[in-house]
Amino acid sequence: MDVLKKNPGNERMVQISKLVQQGAKAFLRREYLYVSAFVFVIAALIAATPLFAPNVSLNWQTSVAFILGGLASAIAGYIGMSIATRANSRTTQGAVDGGLKGALSVAVSGGSVMGMSVVGVSLLGLCIVYVMFNGVPEIVNGYAMGASLVALFARSGGGIFTKGADMGADLVGKVEAGIPEDDPRNPAVIADNVGDNVG
Template sequence: MLSMGVGILALIVAYMLTAGIARANAGNARMQEIAGYIHEGSMAFLYREYKYLLVFVAVTAIILAIFLKVTVAVCFVAGAFFSGSAGYIGMLAATKANVRTAEAARKGIAPALKIAFSGGAVMGLGVVGLGLLGLALCYYVFDRNIEVVTGFGLGISSIALFARVGGGIYTKAADVGADLVGKVEAGIPEDDPRN
């Protein structure tokens, strides 16, 4: 029961940090417009990625149910759900925090660091909170059966792995796109610090 309490506490703190980020100044209209594009692109990526991961989770759960136990498969699905939820929470916090960090940087490094750190902490606390809460729920619902830990761990880590790889690809694509815009449209040389 202690692990459930710690998980819930972590989620409460993550919510409080998110509320603090949302209260911060989001900058001028142009900054908000660009932030809107970033948010829209990030959420479209996440939606598409989760759509494909849903197929992976369903197929893997069926295989686990056939070859191991149904309880392991159920906990695998629960782990995948909690991991996906943590990714969604982290994406929301990151897309809110980035424009607010840029605006806060106009006032100095300390306010910008506070918002950036809070944005990262939301993801960290979300992962820990949802992980502890989900594992504790599976453990207690299935009568303290230790086998559920393997299913939950496989679910939460496999979704985290795919999200990390997919996020890296998305980030690199955005980086290459920005680099091309800097070189081609703005005419900035390759080794110019502005590029």
């Protein structure tokens, strides 16, 4: 992890970064709690499909693949969120130390971790499902549906949180307290920064 070897900045930057990390982890825990309940309900419906529609090729194996797809998507999201929140202060320190080139180097490295984790975890999960169930297309489709469903909920939930935190921070800061946007004196700025990461 080249990103984690970079200088995280001064004590204040590290402190703010840790607050953003804690907020992002709290968001993910809450989001995954609700999404997992929904995934298990859908998986139960998929497993019960042969009872109501015997001609449909969905079964318990598709249901297991659906859960594995959702799990793979959640793991990729957690890895990406974890590295993104750690890369923030390091990108800022990279700008201080090396200007635009230093900041861009850290930012691209942090972003590439997310891309590679999505591809790596997804392919690993797909290979496991393919080997477990002998490559039956309907079962592999269950894996894809599970991964897509969790990704959709993560994207939607993150977007809603982002906009809510942004509007809340702006209203409290500008309207009520009369301080500029993204001012460190506004405690809601931490929620706004968490929203920027989860959205």
